[in-house]
Amino acid sequence: MNVAIIDYxxxxxxxxxxxxxxxxxxxxxxxxxxxxxxxxxxxxxxxxEAKTTMEYLQSHKLDKLIVDLxxxxxxxxxxxxxxxxxxxxxxxxxxxxxxxxxxxIQPERHEDKVPHIGWNTLxxxxxxxxxxxxxxxFVFFVHSYYVxxxxxxxxxxxxxxxxxxxxxxxxxxxxxxxPEKSGQIGETILRNFLDILK
Amino acid sequence: xxxxxxxxxxxxKNGTTVKGVHFVDxxxxxxxxxxxxxxxxxxxxxxxxxxxxxxxxxxxxxxxxVRRVAATISIPFTVGGGINELSDVDKxxxxxxxxxxxxxxxxxxxxxxxxxxxxxxxxxxxxxxxAKPAGGSEQKAVExxxxxxxxxxxxxxxxxxxxxxxxxxxxxxxxxxxSMAHDGVKxxxxxxxxxxxxxxxxxPIIASGGAGEKEHFRDAFVFGKADAALAASVFxxxxxxxxxxxxxxxxxxISVRL
Numbered sequence: 001m002n003v004a005i006i007d008y009x010x011x012x013x014x015x016x017x018x019x020x021x022x023x024x025x026x027x028x029x030x031x032x033x034x035x036x037x038x039x040x041x042x043x044x045x046x047x048x049e050a051k052t053t054m055e056y057l058q059s060h061k062l063d064k065l066i067v068d069l070x071x072x073x074x075x076x077x078x079x080x081x082x083x084x085x086x087x088x089x090x091x092x093x094x095x096x097x098x099x100x101x102x103x104x105i106q107p108e109r110h111e112d113k114v115p116h117i118g119w120n121t122l123x124x125x126x127x128x129x130x131x132x133x134x135x136x137x138f139v140f141f142v143h144s145y146y147v148x149x150x151x152x153x154x155x156x157x158x159x160x161x162x163x164x165x166x167x168x169x170x171x172x173x174x175x176x177x178x179p180e181k182s183g184q185i186g187e188t189i190l191r192n193f194l195d196i197l198k
Numbered sequence: 199x200x201x202x203x204x205x206x207x208x209x210x211k212n213g214t215t216v217k218g219v220h221f222v223d224x225x226x227x228x229x230x231x232x233x234x235x236x237x238x239x240x241x242x243x244x245x246x247x248x249x250x251x252x253x254x255x256x257x258x259x260x261x262x263x264v265r266r267v268a269a270t271i272s273i274p275f276t277v278g279g280g281i282n283e284l285s286d287v288d289k290x291x292x293x294x295x296x297x298x299x300x301x302x303x304x305x306x307x308x309x310x311x312x313x314x315x316x317x318x319x320x321x322x323x324x325x326x327x328x329a330k331p332a333g334g335s336e337q338k339a340v341e342x343x344x345x346x347x348x349x350x351x352x353x354x355x356x357x358x359x360x361x362x363x364x365x366x367x368x369x370x371x372x373x374x375x376x377s378m379a380h381d382g383v384k385x386x387x388x389x390x391x392x393x394x395x396x397x398x399x400x401x402p403i404i405a406s407g408g409a410g411e412k413e414h415f416r417d418a419f420v421f422g423k424a425d426a427a428l429a430a431s432v433f434x435x436x437x438x439x440x441x442x443x444x445x446x447x448x449x450x451x452i453s454v455r456l
Contacts, residue, residue: 014294018269047319113402113425115321115371119201119243119455138201138455140274142321159200181274181296183238 001194003027004039006066008046008056016045016076019180023191033065041194042069045180046078050102050145051090053082067095072171072196080167080174081145089145097172100150100164105143108160115144116159120177127154127168129175131192139165139175139182139189146176201455202419202447203243203426204440205404206433208233210279211250213259215434231266237433238271240440243455245271246299246374246428249279261293268294276324284313291318299374301326302347305354305361308368315369323372324404325365329358329391330378340394350378358391359398366399373399374428376406384410384432392422404428412438412446419452 005016007029020027020043027043028035036042044066046053057063066073066083075083082094087102094102105114119138122130146163149156155166157176167174173193179186209216214228234245247267249260257280264277277290278299287298304311304325314323328350331342343358362373375395377388387408396403402425405418409429418424432438444454 014268014292015296018294019272021269022272047321049319107400110397111423113400115401116200117321117372117402118203118425121199142274144320178274181272183272186272 001025002038002040003043003194004036004041005029005043005045006036006062007031008053008060008062013045015178015180016043019187019190023187023194025194031060031062033061036065036069040071041196042071042073044073044075044079044083044174046076046082047142048078049089050078050081050087050094051092053078054087054090054092054094057082057095063095067097070171072173072193074193075172075174076180077143077176077178080176081143081147083167083172083174084147087145098147098150098152098167098169098174100147100152100167102145102147104145105160112160115142116146117142119182120157120159120165122155122157122165122177124156125154127166127173128196129166129168129173129189129192130155131195132188133185133192137185139177139179139185141165141177143176199453201243201453202424203404204241204415204443204447204454205244205246205426205428206234206237206242206440207246207248207406207428207430208434209248209250209430210260210263212253212256213263216250230263231270233434234267234271234275237440238273241444241455242273242440243426244273245275247275247277248299249277251280261289264290264293264295278324278326282307283310284317287314287318287322291322297322297324297371299324299326301328304365305345305347305356308364311365311368311370315371320369320371320401323370324374325362325370325372326374326376327358327362327365328376328378340391343391346378359395362395362399366401370401372402372404372425374404374406377408380408381406382431383408384414386410386414387418387422387424387427389417389422392418392424396423396425402426409438412443415443416447416450416452419447420450
């Protein structure tokens with residue numbers, strides 16, 4: 001299988017590459033238009049800041065390219081956030097694949113910490129992406145912004161309040177958590193994504 | 199619900215795990231990658247690898263260890279030791295590390311915290327602090343906790359709580375607090391100082407120093423209000439098994455990933 005990871009100067013591409021290699025896939029890390037358009041699967045990873053990253057995508061004409069991709073695409077962490085309509089991080093318009101906002105986590109009590117770092121549970125799973133995954137399994141999160149629950153939500157997690165830990169629309173899938181850092185459960189989710197046909 | 203994290207810490211020198219290891223079913227007890235894999239399989243939530251090598255050659259060996267850990271292990275890991283400038287961070291992240299831990303270099307050059315946060319994000323930047331109360335008594339008031347440099351050899355004028363708050367303000371993503379008064383004594387973590395830190399800061403606190411019994415982990419979470427607990431020797435010597443520890447914590451009503 002031909003899997004492409006979008007190379008856009010974001011951190012954490014190595015973790016995703018290694019995780020795929022553990023599944024026997026040797027991904028191509030690329031920003032090449034044709035390579036991305038012809039890949040069987042595309043992964044849009046990301047750790048970084050929304051505004052800077054959007055500007056990078058725009059200046060490299062990757063923004064339109066991503067929106068027009070037809071094969072299954074998986075956005076991870078910042079990737080998920082950039083696929084939404086708008087982010088409060090840098091007050092920037094994003095790709096708009098998911099018609100949902102990205103907002104800052106607001107602590108309500110003294111003990112609420114930001115960023116949300118660590119292992120938290122997935123609930124209300126509703127997608128082939130979570131085939132074989134039980135409710136309340138733990139996956140690894142690191143983020144300071146979140147997407148509220150909306151029509152595209154396919155997994156929910158609670159931290160201070162319920163938020164979208166995963167989104168899906170058409171060929172676009174996304175996780176707020178890091179499947180590549182979520183042990184066995186994460187590997188199953190990545191394998192499920194690779195198994196999605198269209 | 200967000201789980202409390204259990205984090206084994208491995209000291210690496212010239213590519214080999216330093217502290218003694220009693221796992222009988224190990225092919226190579228000294229291999230940091232294999233040891234980390236073992237911990238990950240037992241249910242560790244993250245790993246910390248500290249490079250205690252001094253030489254330049256040893257540093258290159260450590261980068262190779264980081265690459266092998268990233269290729270093998272599917273949980274997050276932090277690396278520390280010998281990080282003095284942004285290019286050191288860049289090399290370690292490029293080798294596959296998820297976070298870096300800076301200690302003395304952050305006290306000497308606090309700007310480094312901001313530089314790491316701006317270039318790679320706050321989540322990458324763990325600020326480690328070694329501290330103890332002046333005079334050595336752990337009963338001393340909050341004001342007396344002083345930060346130390348170079349693995350605890352050199353006292354600084356910095357107060358633990360002031361420095362931790364400054365680190366947060368400069369962009370640290372987490373604080374790894376080691377109580378030197380408790381480290382190696384195995385009588386429990388510095389829960390009073392931990393709880394003050396945890397309430398004063400809005401970023402996660404990792405407790406370090408003092409674990410000897412399973413109860414000590416529970417107390418660090420319940421009384422110390424820590425978000426994570428780090429330990430080394432109790433895990434390396436097999437005195438506490440991580441999977442048993444997590445079942446114990448679960449039975450004590452603490453949210454853990456089983």
